[in-house]
Amino acid sequence: MATTTSGIQEAENLSEVVNGLRNLFEDPDFQAVAEIKKLSGKPVVGHFPVYSPTELIYAAGIHPIGVVGAGNQIEIAHADSRFQSFVCSVIKSTLELGFTDRLQNFEGMLFHSICDPARNLASVFKRNFPDQWIEYIHFPQNMLTEGSLDYLESEYRRILMRLEELSGKKVPNEDVNEAIGKYNRARRLMRDLYQFRREHPDILTTKELYTLVRAGHILSIDDHIELLEKAKILVNKKTPHSRDHIKVILVGSFCEQPPLDLIFSMEEAGMDVLDDDFLLGRRWFTEDVPENGDGIRNLAESYRDRSVMAAVKHDSRRQKGEELVERVRKFEADAVIVSVAKFCEPGLFDYALYRKALIEAGIPHLFVEFEEKMWLFDKIQTEIETFVESLLLD
């Protein structure tokens, strides 16, 4: 295991592990990346949210790093003259990382067709950092045609070829399948931990689960698997304590992320989170990607047919509002928290769908807007406290 995570194996309890990890992703200078790079000798490609095919980056001999802006760790001094005030923060802080030379250890950046600002950001990166490897994936949005599978397969092959150019490594199908196997394993572990939290939200807190998941944005897949396995052991050693919380499902935070302390404050305000979509939990898929056969085809098929839903994917076979209501019923949640990043148009649009479906189904919900760059959380905390009280006393 790399030095960035050394000490985890010796850790006796989960909080020790979690406290040691937050600096991995809260450090805008990416010191851990420099360290990982030095040790592995691999080039680094940053991937912007959502649904990035990290398996392909890994298979190409490149270290994938999830780049989700800079949280509340830097001041935006340059990027706000390029993107207007009504554009979400993660777009600007990611560009600011580039302008302030904090992405120097990154050979490239990968963007996806998740929203209009993210797409234009790929172009702005290309113009301002002409020496960087910049790529953009167009994900299909017609899920009914077999053509979308052929298309996405060709798109993944194109990206893989570009990755091969970057690393100089030719990637055989076995390597793609090996990567899928590893990422499946990590996703299984994360699904297990999500399941564990659903059953014991007092033992495995959302702040802890989030940290464990988010660490995977920086760590190598092998280190992340080791971390998650260790966490699985440690959660069983924790003792339960009952608390007067309501049980909620949290949706809307798949791209820009709230600060970790805000997640903590929200939880402390009285909610047990049974499910969330922070970073989509890095789960991407609801079940394993097949590990035999044509790896790239299997990845394409998994995107189409096995995705964890997010506001940036449109599948006319499914109804987002109805699915959320079903999930509330299945998990026996008391309420839904729709937590959307300010100016995140996909998240805000989905809120209108969710609101309609939840009201029709008689399920209470609370809408909160956050920004990654927030420092003060009292307002959201008070909103949640009031909401929780109104439900508990109902």
Add this chain to the structure above:
Amino acid sequence: MANSVKESQEPKSYYQGGLHLLQKELMTEYFDQMTRAAEGAGPPAVYLLISGNPVELIRAFDLLPVFPEINALQIAVKHQSLPFIQKAEEVGYSTDNCAYVKADVGLWYQGGQAPMAKVPKPDLLLTNYVGCNVYLHWWEHLRDLSHAPIFDIDIPFIRTADGEPREEDITYVVRQLEELIPVFENISGKKFDPDKLAQVMEYSKETGELWAQIKRMTVNRPSPFDAYFDAVTMMGPLYTLRGTIEGRDFFREVLKMVEETRRQGQGPLPEEKFRLVVEGPPPWPNLRIFRDMFARWGAVFVASSYSTVGGLWEFGFSHDPSDPLRSVAMHMLKWNLTNRNFLQRYQQLKSYVDEWGADGLVIHSVKSCRLFSAGQGDMREYFARQVGVPTLLVESDLEDPRYFSKAQMRTRIDAFMESLEHHKLVGSGR
């Protein structure tokens, strides 16, 4: 200088009679068709979007194309958008969501009764996803409200170094169009007729070629029409009536009018003092006010990116009746502004500045449409610093009147025009 121009003596823009009257007649008839369809006396309605629209396929089945963007902008031009927007905000839409969508959702809750027509409910929601991600949300919401069948045409974005669609992209889009045909057969109750489609494509081909000629006329000095404010008038028939004989005849007529204006050495203003290029959609709720802010300086827009949202005929595209599906696919993939990447837009604007001989660039940044606006600060940086063209960025909205600050807008435009005037005087302009 700004203060010395007395408002009463300012040259006002005028909408060139013939063109606008003819357009009004055609659009009134189109809106009446919508009303008749809404009342059950018309063909089934197919909702689709403006960007790279495949209206030819709809016309080939005698279906009625309905463009919610056109409905929304009509409501805004008639200064009636705010109550519709507020209705949508009441039911959960954010102030930060695209106001076209909100006006349309508000319209739905008002039973489709718009000032210019009653809008029929959709018999099919055709999502031509050409660049704009909000389109996908919009149609998803319309499906949720109307329960109408939906068909998503997914158009891969231009993303490779050569700026071309990949062969796989073309195959994928053609396949989706082939799969769309039985859907249209089902909705229209008509068997697909290849000869009919070829005829529609012929009309479209000629219409596109006429439009390209008209657009190219603005390289003349003076420009015979305003490539922003007058071009948007022509865009209505370009989308709603492309592929019909009426649509083609309109553009034949317009070309004649524009040619005549050019022959007489006239333009939209008494004197063309400045030639500008404009990027971004217009502020529909304040269109006339915005136009006059430039007119008073003798500034004419000689090219606009917005007028190429529906298609880039002026750069060489023409529908091909001998290979209709591939041709429609290429229109959606390559030959429109919105499916091209942001840097390709920089190049398009640069070619306008260079070839159309412009004195400056105006970027109208609208909050609603992030496809257009997100990153326009970088665009300004490119033009002002790298290309060296005087560039103005102003902000408002395409639908929501709350984002238009008249005094501030005018101050910024005046300051920009004064500096352009200074450039001209001292000869430091382009």
